Structure formats: structure tokens, C-alpha cells
Amino acid sequence: MAGKLIIGNWKMNTRAQSAQSLVAALLADPVCNQPWVGVAAPAVYLAALGAQLAGQALQLSAQDVSSFAADGAFTGEVSAAMLSDVGCRYTLVGHSERRQYFGEANPALLSKMNNAMAAGLVPVLCVGETLGERESGQYLDVIFSQLAILSEVNDSEYVIAYEPVWAIGTGKVASLEQIA
Known part of the structure; x- marks a missing residue:
């Protein structure tokens, strides 16, 4: 896959009915019902949404x-095979909130990337820096450190998502120069 990919991450929001209604609205819009557009829904809704999206772009x-x-015996975990089984094409890996709140670091993220690819999923590796790291000039070191796992992945199909932590929920938007 080359080009842009847009995935709306719902985080820990919505309920079953509103999730299905939102997907129905996206499917009805030919601009949104495209193979380069996706939704990252909470795990409890993936099976129902996978059925709703079957045969759609x-x-x-x-x-x-x-x-x-x-x-x-990994209570609460969802395997890559399970995600593939319910119709997932992608999975986020290394989202800043997972790094921050759950202490996820490169060794675990590498396992997640390889597990996803082995199950036929395309992992979306999220990278980005905090405002302090950006302002202190450390942002490239931080991002290169996050990207380092790519030298060890078992496959070549993955996506990189640049998500500056300082822009999440702040109303600040990264400029094209910052993204580049």
C-alpha cells in the first residue's frame, strides 16, 4: 500500500448502537467508504462492526x-488471530496513550508488530514526541528511537503514523514542515 491512510481512532468512546450508526453513515458516504479509510473501534464492538463492514471498502x-x-491464559488480551477473525485489516501499535499509561516500550511493540503481520494484519506503528521533547530539540531522537524496531520486524507491510503527542486534544496542529 502506498499513499495516505486515514483511521479514526474512537478510543474508549461510543456504545454498540452509536458505533453501528456511525459506521452506517460512513458507508453511505462514497468519500468515506474507501479502502484508505478506516475506523479503530473499541475491541468489544469489532465483531459486530466487522460483520457490518463485510464486502465494503x-x-x-x-x-x-x-x-x-x-x-x-492471557486474561483480557486479544490476539492478532482473533482480530483477523472478526474482519480487522489494521491494528494500532504503540499509540502514545499505550506508551504513556501502560508503559509499552519497543520490545513489546516489536512483538505486537510481528504478531499482527503473522496473522495477516497491517500494523500501524504510532510515533510522536511530547511538547517538551519538541521544544528541547530531542524530537528526532525520540522518533528515531520509536522507529528502531522496524529493523527487526519479520515482514515489510506496515504503516507509520506520525502523531505528535503535543497535538492530541490541545487544538494544536502539526504543520506540514513538522510532519516532514
Whole structure:
């Protein structure tokens, strides 16, 4: 895949009915029902949304994937195979909130990337810096550190999503120069 990919991350929002209504509205809009557009819905809604999206261009994404490769006694985890089974095409990996609140670091993210690819999913590796890191000039070091796992992935199909942490929920938007 080359080009742009737009995935709306719903985070921990919506309910079953509103999730299905939102997907129905996206499907009805030919601009949104495209293979380069997706929704990253909460895990509890993925199966229902996967059924709703079957045969459509709009893509389904998980917000996370387990770092455990095989099924087993991992309460609360959702494997890459399970995500693939319900119709996911993509999964976010390394979202800034997962890094911040759950302490996810490169070793676990590498496992998640490889597990996703082994199950036929396309991982979307999220990278980005905090405002302090941007202002202190450390942003390239931070981003290069986050990208370092790519030298160890087992496959070549993945997406990089630049998500500056300082822009999340602040109303600030990264300029094209900053993104480049």
C-alpha cells in the first residue's frame, strides 16, 4: 500500500448502537467508504462492526493487539488471530496513550508488530514526541528511537503514523514542515 491512510481512532468512546450508526453513515458516504479509510473501534464492538463492514471498502482497525503470539491464559488480551477473525485489516501499535499509561516500550511493540503481520494484519506503528521533547530539540531522537524496531520486524507491510503527542486534544496542529 502506498499513499495516505486515514483511521479514526474512537478510543474508549461510543456504545454498540452509536458505533453501528456511525459506521452506517460512513458507508453511505462514497468519500468515506474507501479502502484508505478506516475506523479503530473499541475491541468489544469489532465483531459486530466487522460483520457490518463485510464486502465494503471501509476498513476495520483494532486499537491494540496482544504481544502474546499464541492463544492461552492471557486474561483480557486479544490476539492478532482473533482480530483477523472478526474482519480487522489494521491494528494500532504503540499509540502514545499505550506508551504513556501502560508503559509499552519497543520490545513489546516489536512483538505486537510481528504478531499482527503473522496473522495477516497491517500494523500501524504510532510515533510522536511530547511538547517538551519538541521544544528541547530531542524530537528526532525520540522518533528515531520509536522507529528502531522496524529493523527487526519479520515482514515489510506496515504503516507509520506520525502523531505528535503535543497535538492530541490541545487544538494544536502539526504543520506540514513538522510532519516532514
